[in-house]
Amino acid sequence: MLIKTTPAQYSARRNFLGRSTSIALSGAAVALLAGNSRLAVAATGNPSGDVNILNVALGLEHEAIAAYQVGAESGLLQKPVLDTAVLFQSHHKQHRDALVATIEKLGGKPVMAKSNSDYAASLGAGGLKSQTDILNLAARLELGAANAYIGVIPAFSEKDLAKVAARLAADETMHWSLLANALGKPVPMAALSFGA
Amino acid sequence: MIVAERLLPAVLGLALAGAAAAADPGRGAGLYEARCGACHSLDAHRVGPLHRGVVGRRAGSAPGYDYSPALAAAAFTWDAALLDAWLKDPEALVPGQRMGYSVADASDRGDLVAFLLSVSRR
Numbered sequence: 001m002l003i004k005t006t007p008a009q010y011s012a013r014r015n016f017l018g019r020s021t022s023i024a025l026s027g028a029a030v031a032l033l034a035g036n037s038r039l040a041v042a043a044t045g046n047p048s049g050d051v052n053i054l055n056v057a058l059g060l061e062h063e064a065i066a067a068y069q070v071g072a073e074s075g076l077l078q079k080p081v082l083d084t085a086v087l088f089q090s091h092h093k094q095h096r097d098a099l100v101a102t103i104e105k106l107g108g109k110p111v112m113a114k115s116n117s118d119y120a121a122s123l124g125a126g127g128l129k130s131q132t133d134i135l136n137l138a139a140r141l142e143l144g145a146a147n148a149y150i151g152v153i154p155a156f157s158e159k160d161l162a163k164v165a166a167r168l169a170a171d172e173t174m175h176w177s178l179l180a181n182a183l184g185k186p187v188p189m190a191a192l193s194f195g196a
Numbered sequence: 197m198i199v200a201e202r203l204l205p206a207v208l209g210l211a212l213a214g215a216a217a218a219a220d221p222g223r224g225a226g227l228y229e230a231r232c233g234a235c236h237s238l239d240a241h242r243v244g245p246l247h248r249g250v251v252g253r254r255a256g257s258a259p260g261y262d263y264s265p266a267l268a269a270a271a272f273t274w275d276a277a278l279l280d281a282w283l284k285d286p287e288a289l290v291p292g293q294r295m296g297y298s299v300a301d302a303s304d305r306g307d308l309v310a311f312l313l314s315v316s317r318r
Contacts, residue, residue: 049287052264053296059243060234122240144234148297151231155287155296196231196304 046157051108053152054099054161057168058111060145061096065089066119067141071134074125081131081182085138088175095168102164132183139179143194146172150195169195219303224311227304235297238315244295250274251316255290266292279309 068089071077077085100110120126123141128134149169156162173194180187228236235244245261251274256267267290272278281289283299299305 049292049296052294056235056243056294056296063242122237122242124240140229140233143230144232147231148234151297155298196301 047106048108050156050158050161051103051106053155053165054103054106055108055111057149057152057165058096058099058103060148061092061099062111062113063119063123064092064141064145065096066113066116067123067125067137068092069116070120070123070125071128071138074128074134076128076131076134078131081135084178085134088138088142091171091175095171098164102161135179135183139176139183139185142172142176142179145169146176147195219306219310221307221310221314224307224309224314227308228311231297231299232308235295247312248315251276251279251313253316264292264294266290267294276309276313279312280305283308 068085071085072082072089103110123137125137128137146169149165149172153162153165153169156165232244232247235242236247238246238248240246241258241261245258245263250258254273255270255278256263270290274282278289280302282295283305284302285298286293286295299308
């Protein structure tokens, strides 16, 4: 079980997961980022610098999507952990689509994903032997991504993009929290442990 | 003046070497995992290039990684002082770079650089 819960909470979560995994991607997330026409101009800032950072973010999302795919296909994940992994992967796909739309809006060229086998090799996926191994990898990647997104916020010339990075960081932090809970990791003792 | 100009880099280098000696590569390893691990690994290219051997390597030159034109054209070799400058403000060191991630705290940077040194000795 991904999260230690009472049976009542458990079935509530089952419902939640059941609904969430079947949502159609509406493109709402894309509009949130790219619907801002001011970004298309971005004349005040440094659009090519911003595009560079967004492309690094897109690279992280490609990697996360691949990592969850490798996990889902490993046969090591049991339900409902598997459902949660697929849900988190769908979040990363929405991040990807939103970043691609934003990069294109700024006149940039979105980086392409590498192959899943390339990602598997660079993440050392061959050494994953259990559900716990996979959850540990996922937690490590989510924590790293949260810290990375917070870390690049000051580098954006466009404040709206800084906010986007903060929102991405919030999603990754939410993923990390649930994964850490599932792994029985303690809640961080100190405040401000992210993005230091 | 000429003497000062010649001496300054040497003095700075010594000061940094001193800082690196006091720095804690073990703590740096933990910082590396938490702050750099999203984008970098020691032995594989990810969003960023692999790091093993970075000290003593020309900037932007790890084979098989697709660097920004700016970093690929950089004409310096990584040492402790340059790594510290990069982590403090990559855009100031190499305008047009793609990393965009910086580390504000000097002692954190010192520990990270000490860690990178420790994985670069052959």
